[in-house]
Amino acid sequence: MKAKSTTKTSYHIPIGPIHPALKEPVHFEFEIDGERIVDVDVKLGHVHRGIEWAGSRRNPIQILYLAERICGICSYCHPIAFSLAVEGIADIEIPERAEYLRVIQGELERICSHMLWAGVAAHEIGFDSVLYITWEMRERALDLTEYLTGNRVTKAITMIGGVRRDITKDMIPRIQKDLKYLKDNFEKLRHIYLDDKTFKLRSKDCGILTNEEAVKLCAVGPTTRASGVKKDVRVDTSYFAYGDLDIDYMTPDVLTGEVNGDVYDRIVVRLLEVKQSIELIEQCLDKMPKGDIVAEPKVAKLLAQLKKVEGEGIGRHEAPRGEVVHYVKLTGEEHPYTWKVRAPTYNNILPWIPMLKGEQIADIPIVAASTDPCMSCTNRVGIIKDGNKNELTKEQLHQLSIQKTRRLMK
Amino acid sequence: MGFSMLGQVFAQMFKKPWTNKFPAKYQPSNTTKYLAKVAEGKAKINPPIEIPKGFRGKIKYDKDKCIGCKLCIKVCPTDAIEFKPEEKKIKIYLSRCCFCSQCNDICPTKCLSMGDEFLLADSDPYSKDLIVE
């Protein structure tokens, strides 16, 4: 690198907002010195759609479907957190069978989301065959979702006071067959991700987030559990039927015995959670009591009941990416006065800064993808060298990442 | 390529593909003629994949049972249903429908149900195929 006569050259790389492969855009600005990243700046707001404003003009039943379309992959978490908030305000008692059904749907969504992430992580490293194998297994889970709810992604299974569809006796053999398939193939997945030399070389000691930083920056979800912090809404609080089930915090020392807080630990945590979800669904199927599936089956009566209630409420749920919080304020009208949504990725943005400092450019895709952001990373990387703009496309950045893998394997 | 994947990759060469098959292996030069031949029994196509029970497809409306209570209009999240006051019946615009089936749940006479059709793409949002009344 040629240094200028007066100052040391440092390059600024803006990594732009729109990326076709992921769900939401984000804008990074990296300051780099050679290949090492010195400083990171994050800018957001490219998919601000005014959803909370739209919610202030709709009644609670309509908001359920609006909330579902906040995110495609966490499409169950947002309506359910909103439902929890409203049920807290109106003091609706939920039937026990509905609580267990909600757990089953939530865990099924977690399996699908973590497998999608595992495939994407393998793709960022350069392992396309692992992407296909993982997504092949995910298709079975998606087919099961379609069988249970009517659609693969926008499930529309939540209703304030319960769920909309029941799991009848004749559906249970199909669920058990699919769970058995996932359990049998889990060992294959574990062997590929955790024992393979290339994965270990790329991900160990890369993108480290220490325990103190994770607590101070209020990180949530698998990102913080991989640094050893025990924080999980399902274990910390009692909601749905999680209080009755046997569940524990999944930190990397459950499997490997030590905690480093790097990308490898995040892979470990997510794979452990897939196994935990399969076990939780089996526990639920065993223990599910009989009864109603919704507190108030007549929707018109429910709407009239919600119109009279006043108060404020919080609903929290553990989405695949972390803690989702909804705050609702009802004031005795048809539309809520305030609805605040906090998706888990907003708390996981600040940890990107200590994770990326000191890493190489080729590590940006895998470190950013390891926190499983519900937003996109890169479309074009523009390197500005003394006024000449040289743009790399997404494919070229991806190639950089693959080339590093090849170099490490030699 | 990691050594853990080599076995899988070799085995895949001898296995059948896992994905669902297209109706015909190679695209026919004239689709309508090909379909006519299939109807006569002279050519074969791979059957379409079965749609699961409870799938939320195109909405079906039983006009005679409808009483004009407007409850479905109140809960529709996308405002896809319009009331026709002179007949006291409804008109559903499928270009706005999000297939949530909430209108089915709230209807007191159960005149709405979800069908199986999902191939509904069209270039005109107000075309005849996309309005149910």
Next chain:
Amino acid sequence: MGQTRDIGGKKMSKNLKSEEILKYFKDEFKTKIKEGKIYKRVAGSKKNEKLGIWLKIDRTIFKDFIKHLCALQFPHLSVVSGNDLGETIELIYHFTLNSGKRMKEIELNVSVDLPKSKPEIETVCDFIPGALVTEREKQEMLGVKVIDIPDTRKLFLPDDIPDNVYPWRRDKTGPEKYYKNLHEVKK
């Protein structure tokens, strides 16, 4: 894992009870705590409880309150939500305490009222660095000025929106001119 957790050299004890927390703050700040109430919610077949505290505090003791809270046990700040109540702007800080032990977590919601003539509040970023994102959001959405915040740029809104439009407000500085009523497209 023992009962204590090390944060920056200070040892804090876990498993605070909700009555203890409420009593601690009421004794410390006396009349400046305007309202304090504990709520519960049961779930599941075994009817385990979930506890939470709502506190309404005076604006003058806000920074002191946060200092005492961090000394008692380092909280997790979920989000800050805001309400426009006509004459005042209400900010609600949603904290959680006691995470790490099965079913012992307590939600703490602290609400502060700011007058619209002077909507200023101190930052908590020096105690809790993770609050930066949510404080920047309140600055642009509600017009609250956060004193001493490390970064004052807009977060979610585009840069070319004028400075005195605040989307969450319901008075004349609201966003009414800035949306198109696509809802009423001709049917």
